[in-house]
Amino acid sequence: MRRSLSDTLAFCRILLIVNAMGCIQSIRCKPRSFRESIIVLEVNSSIDSNPTTIDESSNVVLRYRTPHFRASARVLVPPVAGKETWTVGWIQACNHMEFYNNYGNRGMSSWELPDLREHHIQAISDSDGVNYPWYGNTTETCTVVGPTKKDTKFTVSMNDNFYPSVTWGVPVSDSNLPHLTSIRRDQSFTTWLVALNQATNETMVLQTVRWRMQLHIDIDPERPLGQRARLAEPTAQEQPQILPRNEIIPANAMVKPNANDAQVLMWRPKVGEPVVVIPPKY
Ligand SMILES: *[C@@H]1O[C@H](CO)[C@@H](O)[C@H](O)[C@H]1NC(C)=O
Ligand SMILES: *[C@@H]1O[C@H](CO)[C@@H](O)[C@H](O)[C@H]1NC(C)=O
Ligand SMILES: *[C@@H]1O[C@H](CO)[C@@H](O)[C@H](O)[C@H]1NC(C)=O
Numbered sequence: 001m002r003r004s005l006s007d008t009l010a011f012c013r014i015l016l017i018v019n020a021m022g023c024i025q026s027i028r029c030k031p032r033s034f035r036e037s038i039i040v041l042e043v044n045s046s047i048d049s050n051p052t053t054i055d056e057s058s059n060v061v062l063r064y065r066t067p068h069f070r071a072s073a074r075v076l077v078p079p080v081a082g083k084e085t086w087t088v089g090w091i092q093a094c095n096h097m098e099f100y101n102n103y104g105n106r107g108m109s110s111w112e113l114p115d116l117r118e119h120h121i122q123a124i125s126d127s128d129g130v131n132y133p134w135y136g137n138t139t140e141t142c143t144v145v146g147p148t149k150k151d152t153k154f155t156v157s158m159n160d161n162f163y164p165s166v167t168w169g170v171p172v173s174d175s176n177l178p179h180l181t182s183i184r185r186d187q188s189f190t191t192w193l194v195a196l197n198q199a200t201n202e203t204m205v206l207q208t209v210r211w212r213m214q215l216h217i218d219i220d221p222e223r224p225l226g227q228r229a230r231l232a233e234p235t236a237q238e239q240p241q242i243l244p245r246n247e248i249i250p251a252n253a254m255v256k257p258n259a260n261d262a263q264v265l266m267w268r269p270k271v272g273e274p275v276v277v278i279p280p281k282y
Helices: 005-018 029-037
Strands: 039-047 053-055 061-065 069-077 085-103 107-112 141-145 152-160 165-167 182-197 203-219 229-233 264-269 275-278
Touching: 039 182, 039 203, 061 203, 069 085, 069 182, 069 203, 085 152, 141 152, 152 182
Parallel strands: none
Antiparallel strands: 039 069, 053 061, 061 165, 069 152, 085 107, 085 141, 085 182, 107 264, 182 203, 203 229, 264 275
8 A cells, every 4th residue: 555645745844944955865864764665556465276286107217396476565665765675575485395206105205494393493585596585587577766756666576386206215214115195285475575675674564465275186006107195285385374463474485595405304214313315405
């Protein structure tokens, strides 16, 4: 919603008394009026309605592809006085991850984020790993380099989905013999639309979106390749929520490592000690 000009003027009028130059040039007035007038004109967020697709074409791995989460926003940045540079874009963090691949009575493999799992942190960055803290640097961000004389309007958008491979065979064995019996996944994310001043790192949260992806695939490893897997639930994902009040960004959502580099593949046998199959990358 566009903040009324009179709000800004009411604040400036106080300064006018002490500043005959007028508040637009006033150093004290500028940061506050600018901050308050970056406007989100429109924001959309959804998860596509198509179900997860399953690909059994490989005799080594099962692949699946979940529907896309999407977020986009039209933003107005008012004239930027001086040489300030503002970047507006999407930042995402993972808050919760359960990602279990069951191999009958042998055990399960699980992708884990140890610091999140043990509640040492409440979120982990989901940046692309290059453009921290941003989720990406193509459609995901827009940078306004001051000074600008007019309003700058643009759209920033992002999308996310899962497209993993899961071995048919037990990951700690050399055999490709199919033992995979089910896949269960439940992940939650927070996605923020943020304006960041490049010089000062001043950060403004403009919008906060929460979303979740849940998945359950049942597998009969006895059946021939191509006929093993069945999408059990859910038939439709919960839709994302655009929160009525913004949430602050936890420190770990802004910095290295990201979820991709921090995740560990564990083998958790029914009997015996867990084994690290793939250690973290960082
Ligand atoms: C939001 O969705 C509406 C309806 O599909 C579309 O017309 C509009 O362009 C979208 N806005 C943004 C910022 O993506
Ligand atoms: C995105 O980041 C990469 C890697 O830092 C860089 O090479 C590229 O120029 C950037 N693209 C844009 C559009 O900023
Ligand atoms: C802004 O953040 C970057 C990255 O964390 C850091 O390198 C830089 O020193 C910070 N600048 C200021 C002015 O705090």
